[in-house]
Amino acid sequence: MKQVLVVDDSAVIRKVARRILEGLHFRTSEASDGKLALAECEKMMPDVILLDWNMPEMDGLEFLCALRKLPGGNDPKVVFCTTENEVGHIARAMHAGADEYIMKPFDQNIMRSKFQEIGLV
Amino acid sequence: MRNTAVWSPREAAPVSNAGDARMCFAFARFRRQLAALTGIAIGADKQHLVDRRLYPVLRAHNVADLFELTQLIDRPGNKALIEEAIDAMMTNETSFFRDRAPFEAFRARILPELMTARARERRLRIWCAAVSTGQEAYSIAMALDEAARELRGWSLEILGTDISGAAIETARKGVYSHFEVQRGLSTTHLLRYFHREEENWRVNEHLRACVAFGQFNLLSNPADLGAFDVILCRNALVNFGPEAKRSVLERLAGLLAEDGYLFLGDAETVDEAASCFAPTSNQSVWRRRTRPRPKLALV
Numbered sequence: 475m476k477q478v479l480v481v482d483d484s485a486v487i488r489k490v491a492r493r494i495l496e497g498l499h500f501r502t503s504e505a506s507d508g509k510l511a512l513a514e515c516e517k518m519m520p521d522v523i524l525l526d527w528n529m530p531e532m533d534g535l536e537f538l539c540a541l542r543k544l545p546g547g548n549d550p551k552v553v554f555c556t557t558e559n560e561v562g563h564i565a566r567a568m569h570a571g572a573d574e575y576i577m578k579p580f581d582q583n584i585m586r587s588k589f590q591e592i593g594l595v
Numbered sequence: 596m597r598n599t600a601v602w603s604p605r606e607a608a609p610v611s612n613a614g615d616a617r618m619c620f621a622f623a624r625f626r627r628q629l630a631a632l633t634g635i636a637i638g639a640d641k642q643h644l645v646d647r648r649l650y651p652v653l654r655a656h657n658v659a660d661l662f663e664l665t666q667l668i669d670r671p672g673n674k675a676l677i678e679e680a681i682d683a684m685m686t687n688e689t690s691f692f693r694d695r696a697p698f699e700a701f702r703a704r705i706l707p708e709l710m711t712a713r714a715r716e717r718r719l720r721i722w723c724a725a726v727s728t729g730q731e732a733y734s735i736a737m738a739l740d741e742a743a744r745e746l747r748g749w750s751l752e753i754l755g756t757d758i759s760g761a762a763i764e765t766a767r768k769g770v771y772s773h774f775e776v777q778r779g780l781s782t783t784h785l786l787r788y789f790h791r792e793e794e795n796w797r798v799n800e801h802l803r804a805c806v807a808f809g810q811f812n813l814l815s816n817p818a819d820l821g822a823f824d825v826i827l828c829r830n831a832l833v834n835f836g837p838e839a840k841r842s843v844l845e846r847l848a849g850l851l852a853e854d855g856y857l858f859l860g861d862a863e864t865v866d867e868a869a870s871c872f873a874p875t876s877n878q879s880v881w882r883r884r885t886r887p888r889p890k891l892a893l894v
Contacts, residue, residue, distance in 0.1 A: 559773065561791055568782060575782040577773055584777040590695065591781045 476594060477518075480504045481511040481537070482526040482555070487578075491524055491555065494585045498595055508532025512540055519546045522594060525572075527556035527563070538570050551592045555580065618642075621662035628668050633681055633758060634814050634832075634839035648683045655679070682759045686834070689727040691779035692734045693829070697858050700877040701825070702738045705856055709824055710745060712854055718750040722823045724813060724847070725831030726755035729766025729806070730775070733798055735827070736805040737788055754820065756811035766808045769798035813843050817850055824852050829879070830860035837867050844868035848883055857881040 478500045480491045485506075492502040503520070505511035509531040511523070523541070527534040534554060541547045551573040556563075559577040567575055574588045589595040622642045629635055637645060649661065656676050658664050664680065667673045692698045709719060719739075723732040732755035739751055757763050776785055776796045789796040811817070813831065826847050832840045847857060848871035857872060859865070861879050865872040872881040 561786065564782060565786060568786070572782075577777060580777070581774070584774065587690075587778050587780075 475499060475501050476521040477501045477503065478522045478524055479511060479514055479520040479550075480524045481506075481508065481529070481534070482524075483507055483529040484526075487526070487555075491585070494582050495524070497582070498586060498589060500594075508534060508537030508540070511537055512544075515541060515544060515547070515550070519544075520550050522551045522553065522589075522592070524553050524555050524576075527554060527558045527567075535567065535570055538567070538572060542571050551594065553588055553592065617662050618660070621660070621665050624665040625661055625668075628665060629681070629684060630836055630839065632668075632677070632814075633684075633812065634835040634843065635684065636834065636836035636839070637684070645684070649680060652676070652679045652683050678760055682761050685727075685759050685762070687727045687759065687762050688830070689730045690775070691730045691784075693731065693779055694861050694879070695779070696861075696877060697827075697829075697879050698734055698738060700875075700880055701735070701858075702741070705825065705880070706738065706742060709854075710742075713824070717748060718752075719746075719825075720752045720821065720823045721754070721825045722820065722827070722850075723753070723755040724811070724817075724826055724828040726757050726762075726766060726808070726827075727759070728762050728771075729755055729769060729808065730771075730779070731755070731827060731829065732766065732806045732808070733769065733788075733802060734779075736802050737784055739805070740788075740802065751805065753806045754823075755806055755808045758810065758812045760810050763808050763810050769803045770795050771797075814839065817846055820850065822852055822855075823850055824855045825858070826851055826855070827858040829858055830863070833860055833863050841867035845871060848872065851883040853883060853885050855883050857883070 478495050480488050480495070480502055481504070482488050482491070483506050488504045492504065495502050503514065505514050507529040512532070525534045525537065534556065538552055541550070541552070552571065553574040553576060554567045554572050555576040555578060557578045564575050573592045576584060576588050586595055622645065625645060626637050629637060646661070649664065653660070653664060658667065668677055668680070713719060721735055723735065726732050732753050735753055739746060755766055757766070770792060772795055776789060785796070788799050788802050790799060828847060832843060835843065844865055845868050848868065851857060859879050859881065863879070865881055871884055873884045875882055
């Protein structure tokens with residue numbers, strides 16, 4: 475069973491995302507900002523990171539750049555999941571090394587489709 | 596003035612034996628009319644579905660109930676009402692690269708094979724025969740665009756048709772919601788082939804220019820459309836009665852090139868016209884049989 479780390483400063487979004495992902499047979503854990511997520515990754519690298527953009531302490535893009543510099547940090551697939559839905563934002567995320575991008579609001583179909591795109595469903 | 600408030604799906608519960616009989620008669624008649632107009636066979640247990648879907652149409656046209664609708668369908672001069680009733684009964688469920696595997700087969704195996712076979716005439720014609728709101732045709736256009744270098748100088752035609760005029764209008768505009776572009780479409784494809792238009796996303800002009808859309812009823816004779824190398828008719832015939840399905844499949848076979856391919860939905864088969872098509876390694880892709888399979892007969 476693959477492990478997904480859900481990183482979002484909203485407890486509600488973390489709960490909804492975890493429920494959907496567990497329904498898709500993933501194990502899940504969570505972090506409420508980029509800094510805490512990085513600490514989690516240093517302890518144990520997940521298979522996938524579902525990543526919000528705007529968070530306190532360290533935002534999603536900063537986290538992604540820091541993650542890719544960690545040993546084994548190129549291994550996890552990173553799926554942004556954010557309210558930022560302008561082309562420029564999406565392109566920046568993909569250029570920085572994201573594998574997929576979900577625009578909020580999302581539902582189960584979108585989550586399944588995007589995880590299919592990265593070959594995990 | 597007619598009082599449309601007297602009828603509603605909820606109120607369709609028995610009011611009297613005469614009322615019951617009237618609605619049962621109307622439902623049976625509507626099923627026959629819909630099958631004759633579209634090929635779609637509605638189950639005898641689906642009256643609640645019909646009531647729910649037709650309710651807005653009846654209200655909009657000030658039609659009292661299903662009984663009156665069935666009378667109006669048989670009278671000349673009610674084209675708009677009939678089209679709206681048909682539209683209401685359609686399930687326009689679709690998505691980009693729906694079910695993925697058929698599009699993978701198209702990209703990896705069928706397109707290269709057809710390109711080799713058509714190397715002299717350098718021409719490919721593809722028909723999405725039940726295209727709904729257009730996602731399937733644009734998916735094919737994206738697949739062809741990805742092979743653009745190899746297809747330089749080729750004449751490529753993608754035709755998308757559907758019985759629903761409203762669906763075709765949406766397909767022509769090529770404008771999709773936030774939810775629609777996130778179902779089946781990778782972010783790479785989204786950035787490459789779409790741009791923002793207010794809150795929605797619109798297919799880029801160069802891709803829209805590759806696809807022509809038109810309204811077409813699968814029960815009509817498609818001979819004027821010409822021959823095709825690939826026909827996609829996915830998840831439409833599953834709702835047809837066996838006889839309508841057989842005649843549509845036979846007509847599609849008649850329009851397919853001898854080495855052409857037919858794509859159906861994952862849950863569909865060619866059982867009703869098995870002599871026309873041969874299976875391939877992909878369960879929803881069929882080849883035209885060049886020599887019809889002889890029918891078995893007991894002697």
